[in-house]
Amino acid sequence: METTTPDFIYPDLVTPCPENMQYMNSMALVLVYVIVFCLSLSGNTVVIFVVSCMENRRTSTDVYLMHLAIADLFFALTLPFWAAYLHAGHWIFGTIMCKLISGLQEATFYCCVFLLACISVDRYLAIVKATQFLAQKRHLVGIVCALVWLCAFLLSLPIMVSREAFKSGYMEEYICHDNLTAESIDNWRMSLRILHHSLGFFLPLAIMMFCYGFTMCTLCRTRNSQKQKAMRVIMSVVLAFIVCWLPNNILELIDTLMRGGRVMETCELRDSIDVALYVTQALAFAHCAINPILYAFIGKKFRNQLLTSLFKKGLLGRGTVSKYRMGSVYSSGSTRQMSVTL
Secondary structure, eight states: OOOOOOGGGOGGGSOOOOOOSHHHHHHHHHHHHHHHHHHHHHHHHHHHHHHHTTGGGOOHHHHHHHHHHHHHHHHHHTHHHHHHHHHHSSOOSHHHHHHHHHHHHHHHHHHHHHHHHHHHHHHIIIIISOOOHHHHOHHHHHHHHHHHHHHHHHHHHHHHHHEEEEEOTTOSSEEEEEOOOHHHHHHHHHHHHHHHHIIIIIHHHHHHHHHHHHHHHHHHTOOOHHHHHHHHHHHHHHHHHHHHHHHHHHHHHHHHHHHTTSSOOOHHHHHHHHHHHHHHHHHHHTHHHHHHHHHHHHOHHHHHHHHHHHHHTTSSOHHHHHHHOOSOSSOSGGGTTSOSOO
């Protein structure tokens, strides 16, 4: 993802405007990054632990969710570096780390949205088409996940190639940004952002809306309460994706049009966009910590499987498991193939 670095870090790259509340906003963003990092680190580690303890009982959706948790975890690992960048006002980690951190964040972002799209297709095939083809062909699920990671890595290469730690204009401190000439930077940023918006948001969103739309229609015609309850988590995950990423994509699109000369830029508009980008970017980055919270508070099967896994590892007693366990982790009949997390 293209990180929206505050304008005070590289004032020669944007229209010069009087400084407003950028330092205050940057410190607030640092605090948000730290909180999101802690929540994501703990939450996604729990998800990986739960799914890895399922052994041979994993469904195809569970495999996707484990890869999603891994991607979210790696995404969160980049946040302390950006927090330090914002706090210091300059990049202190060198060019290699600038490329690696930028590329890792971009790759894990694409990986997350692609996996969410894969989960929607998987649920569509299982519920609407009533087929467990991918669940029965587990090696195909592994291949799909490998392709997702490969595509995400390839899409992150432009960021890794162009990002460098360098001194910008009259500044004495280093920044981590695209090191491009003035003639090519606008076209480069425009191309990357169009690619980011289309492949990183609108296309996966269209796939999810299509698949979950038909899935919800199918569930509304059935009386299978277990599947309907499982869909609450799915819809919560999709809603979280839209709420977290839609505002940021809209603001970045406006910013792209403004930098490309399609929208007239004024200092007032630039300041409003910059402040809004702070807020929407913090909301977008928080997405990597939200999914585990949804599983824990909405997914009964996830909570049961967590208790069972802790009991098997000797970390919980039988009495504690019996006290907090709700129903059965695995149901019989048609719900046997439902994901334990969803």
